Amino acid sequence: MSRQDASDLAHCLGREAEAVCRHYLPAGCQQGNYWRVGDVRGAPGRSMFVRLHQTARGRAGKWSDAATGEHGDLLDVIRETLGLTDFKDVVKEACRFLSLPRPVSEPELPERMQDGQPAPSGSPEAARRLFAMAQPIAGTIAEMYLRNRGITAFNETGALRFHPHCYYRPDETGPTKGLPAMIASVTDLAGRQTGAHRTWLAPDGSGKASVNLPRKSMGNLLGAGVRFGKAEDVLAAGEGLETVLSVRTVLPRLLSLAALSAGHLGAILFPDDLKRLYILWDRDPAGDRARDTLITRANAEGVEAVALTPVLGDFNEDLQHLGAVALRTALLNQLHPEDIGRFLAA
Incomplete structure (x- = not known):
């Protein structure tokens, strides 16, 4: 893998910096534009700062540890939290997290890695990223929500996932907030994901969240499901x-x-x-x-x-x-x- 490819992969992780931190550094917490945690291995504490959004001071995903002077990017976070020694394994895990269809060393890279730009809001690509960031519903609030509706059939439900902090915005100008949500993958006849559907849930899974529009879709839905x-x-x-x-x-x-x-x-x-x-x-x-x-x-x-x-x-x-x-x-x-x-x- 070339240095440029590694930089592109780190940049992709940076665009999902908060999701990466919540997944690999769960002992930390968000404070403003940073995720604070004890160290790069995920220990509890507050000495390490991970930048969540790009600013004039630097790119998203960059981190530094005030206690040790260490610094790096989110590829280092994946390596250290999982104890990986071979960089190929780090790349494989990063690609799994981002749900990339092939190793980044191959010539044809996904669009999100070719242009280095974020996916347009509400686009099929944004829907694919959201679904890739979510987790299987087993044992989650999403499963509890469905069981509270009398639903007990969970065979072949890979199209459903759970996101603990899915952004919800009541309107175009209102502030966003993270709420638990059930995420459904919308696919066409060929099995390609063209969209996603979000159902925001109450924290205890007793029902839908108390918001004006607890269900929203994104991407291309016509003809699919x-x-x-x-x-x-x-x-x-x-x-x-x-x-x-x-x-x-x-x-x-x-x-x-x-x-x-x-x-x-x-x-x-x-x-x-x-x-x-x-x-x-x-x-x-x-x-x-x-x-x-x-x-x-x-x-x-x-x-x-x-x-x-x-x-x-x-x-x-x-x-x-x-x-x-x-x-x-x-x-x-x-x-x-x-x-x-x-x-x-x-």
Whole structure:
């Protein structure tokens, strides 16, 4: 790896300096434009300063230890906190954290490393970075939130992650603050991530955060969705994450997609080998329109469309208020006969 490539990688880490510090130096804390911690190995204390944002005094990610006089960048932080001795291992870990698709020594580098510029706010690249910075939901507030909604199916939920301090801004001029959030990866038919969806959560996971807009999306969503399970000839598509995951709680083998809004549900793209589409519609005017649109589109493309109807307002309400057994029974009465044994099996 060349010196320039190493500098580019350190610069990429610097653009995510706060996330790097929270991950590798969790004993520290933020004070103004710095992350303060005991030393480069992550010991508790306040003698080491990591610059979180670029200023006239220097680039983000640079650090110095007032007690020892040591200084360096975030590659040094990764090396020391993990006890790595081979620089190739440091590079590999840095690339894993940044979710780079290939080692940085190869000629073709990702766009964010070629131009040295931050990703535009709300862009697909910004969505990919956010998802890469988050962690699996197992054991997190995000899992607790879903369980509090009656959802217990967590097989094939790699599209969901958790971020403990996801920035929330109420409007264009308001201040930002970090809140725990469930992050969902939005992908196209080829599996490429085109966007992300954020659900900000209460600190105890009891529900959504007490903010005006606890759900926001970023990137390109039209035609795409949050996918659970591997592509097959049968697909269930619904509006919200909770709706889709509620159905998967009692139909764990059913490939499902959450479009994230009624408008986007009506515009999802169909896989080439799709034979039957189950429409998980909500009982409201927007849900009616999305259902009718999908039925018309499916019929035009030779895909059998089956609208699954909730007893209450949506399938998560059914799961919470009627229970899993009642939801399973209601779905059993609506499934195509060929799919009953295929998808209701535990």
